Amino acid sequence: MILTDIMKFIESEYKVINNTPCEICGGDYEADQLEILLIDDVPFDVCQCSCCNCGHEKTFEFYAPFVTENDLKNITNLN
Numbered sequence: 001m002i003l004t005d006i007m008k009f010i011e012s013e014y015k016v017i018n019n020t021p022c023e024i025c026g027g028d029y030e031a032d033q034l035e036i037l038l039i040d041d042v043p044f045d046v047c048q049c050s051c052c053n054c055g056h057e058k059t060f061e062f063y064a065p066f067v068t069e070n071d072l073k074n075i076t077n078l079n
């Protein structure tokens, strides 16, 4: 998978996160940490988020069968 495709995938995740209001106060979630976890041998992109208003934490999971840990390292190294 090429890097621009992965970036698009991450971008679409952030869109989901940005469009999800906080359960507690209705504020916006901010992504704290992004990592790939294997759940039953299937890679999931797990994003730890917290509300920038009240600090409420939420974990978003995205099914990411095509993203490898190496791919993600390449992305996080860009920041």
Ligand SMILES: [Zn+2]
Residues within 6 Å of the ligand: 022, 023, 024, 025, 026, 027, 028, 051, 052, 053, 054, 055, 056
């Ligand atoms: Zn909140």
